[in-house]
Amino acid sequence: MGRGQFKPPDHSLGDERTIGGYAAVHARPAAFEGADGYSYSVELLTAETGNVGAPWGGFILFVRWARIGAQTPEGHLETEFLVSAGDELSARAALGALSLEEVKSALDLLVAARLQQSAGATRAWWDVMRDEDGSSNGVA
Numbered sequence: 001m002g003r004g005q006f007k008p009p010d011h012s013l014g015d016e017r018t019i020g021g022y023a024a025v026h027a028r029p030a031a032f033e034g035a036d037g038y039s040y041s042v043e044l045l046t047a048e049t050g051n052v053g054a055p056w057g058g059f060i061l062f063v064r065w066a067r068i069g070a071q072t073p074e075g076h077l078e079t080e081f082l083v084s085a086g087d088e089l090s091a092r093a094a095l096g097a098l099s100l101e102e103v104k105s106a107l108d109l110l111v112a113a114r115l116q117q118s119a120g121a122t123r124a125w126w127d128v129m130r131d132e133d134g135s136s137n138g139v140a
Contacts, residue, residue, distance in 0.1 A: 035112065043062075
């Protein structure tokens with residue numbers, strides 16, 4: 001399939017109101033706009049939890065895309081385990097059953113936490129480094 005080629009949705013493949021169903025119906029990952037103005041695509045991932053009662057968990061990786069220029073990844077955010085299960089397939093199925101609203105809420109919480117964490121950082125690192133070596137004379 002060529003880049004940018006449109007494929008019509010196939011609603012027989014799932015419920016597009018869930019994150020897994022959306023990807024199946026539209027043959028592409030879902031994407032959301034974060035509160036920070038960036039576009040984020042969604043990747044559903046599983047990993048071992050270390051918990052004997054529920055050895056597999058599912059979490060979401062949100063890939064942040066550049067605003068300007070080439071469509072390149074510029075960063076990411078990831079959730080904690082959102083689901084757990086006895087095996088990897090069950091964890092993936094439970095994760096895929098999350099509603100689009102639940103996934104968007106998870107993204108909103110991660111973006112808000114990142115914005116709050118960076119609120120204390122008012123200057124770019126290169127300005128701080130310049131001040132430390134004395135080359136900017138305190139001018140930002």
